[in-house]
Amino acid sequence: MLKPEAIKIDLEALDWKDAVRKIGDILVEIGAAEPRYIEAMIKTVQEMGPYIVITKGIALPHARPAEGAKKNALAIIKLKKPVEFGNPDNDPVDILIAFTAIDNKSHTKALSQLAKILMVQENIDKIRSASSPTEIYDIIKKALESIN
Amino acid sequence: MSKYRYKLDRPLKILTICGVGMGSSLILRMTTETAVKELDIPAKVEHGVLTEAKAAGADVILAQPLHVEELKDAAPIVIGIKSFVNKEEIKEKLIEALKNAGWLEEA
Numbered sequence: 001m002l003k004p005e006a007i008k009i010d011l012e013a014l015d016w017k018d019a020v021r022k023i024g025d026i027l028v029e030i031g032a033a034e035p036r037y038i039e040a041m042i043k044t045v046q047e048m049g050p051y052i053v054i055t056k057g058i059a060l061p062h063a064r065p066a067e068g069a070k071k072n073a074l075a076i077i078k079l080k081k082p083v084e085f086g087n088p089d090n091d092p093v094d095i096l097i098a099f100t101a102i103d104n105k106s107h108t109k110a111l112s113q114l115a116k117i118l119m120v121q122e123n124i125d126k127i128r129s130a131s132s133p134t135e136i137y138d139i140i141k142k143a144l145e146s147i148n
Numbered sequence: 149m150s151k152y153r154y155k156l157d158r159p160l161k162i163l164t165i166c167g168v169g170m171g172s173s174l175i176l177r178m179t180t181e182t183a184v185k186e187l188d189i190p191a192k193v194e195h196g197v198l199t200e201a202k203a204a205g206a207d208v209i210l211a212q213p214l215h216v217e218e219l220k221d222a223a224p225i226v227i228g229i230k231s232f233v234n235k236e237e238i239k240e241k242l243i244e245a246l247k248n249a250g251w252l253e254e255a
Contacts, residue, residue: 044167047167050214051166051167051172051212051214051215052171052172053177054172054176054231054232054233055230055231055232055233055234056231059174060171060175062171087212087214088213088214089213089230089231090230090231094154098169101171108174109172111171111175112174112178114175115174115175115178115179115232115233116178118175118233119178119179119233119234119235
């Protein structure tokens with residue numbers, strides 16, 4: 001579900017929309033989503049409010065399967081400068097984790113693993129201070145092994 | 149050993165809510181399941197979409213603070229949770245709300 005090429009760090013984004021577009025581009029690049037999924041993710045934030053900022057500094061952009069998801073995947077980006085999503089409790093955001101789900105069931109396992117990783121503050125701290133995409137990939141791999 | 153005594157004679161029905169219903173609410177659900185387990189509270193935790201909240205018949209709804217206002221009538225207890233991956237926040241707020249409702253007391 002997560003491949004090293006789906007992780008990018010030191011990205012520059014003008015604002016939250018730009019950040020969501022950049023991570024959406026990765027999902028399209030790796031064949032996990034159609035281009036329209038990107039606009040769907042942006043629309044979801046606009047309609048539902050910045051609820052995707054699930055904890056301090058971390059946003060989980062996503063949209064519905066029918067909106068252009070092609071296969072289950074995860075993408076992660078770290079921004080050079082954090083952006084505001086409009087969430088008074090958890091802004092500003094410097095880490096975006098986007099995912100595509102082709103159906104409810106198949107994605108539940110991946111998401112629940114993501115939850116278990118993010119529930120441990122140490123993992124978040126390590127991701128935040130990582131200096132390369134492979135480092136982040138290893139952190140997640142190790143965290144997954146320890147919860148399985 | 150839990151410091152609290154759960155007083156209902158059936159499991160607590162908890163619903164975690166987000167806008168889309170597939171991502172964030174599932175994460176909140178998992179953190180909540182961990183939280184209630186640590187509190188020794190028997191609970192059935194499910195996740196769902198904002199629009200289905202009222203029909204779900206839950207005892208407790210957990211959602212982001214910015215959704216709490218519109219969920220006010222959807223359950224007896226509606227709690228705003230700032231971080232979906234912080235079980236301490238969930239435990240704290242659940243304990244307070246359940247104590248206020250008379251569903252939980254200090255052991």
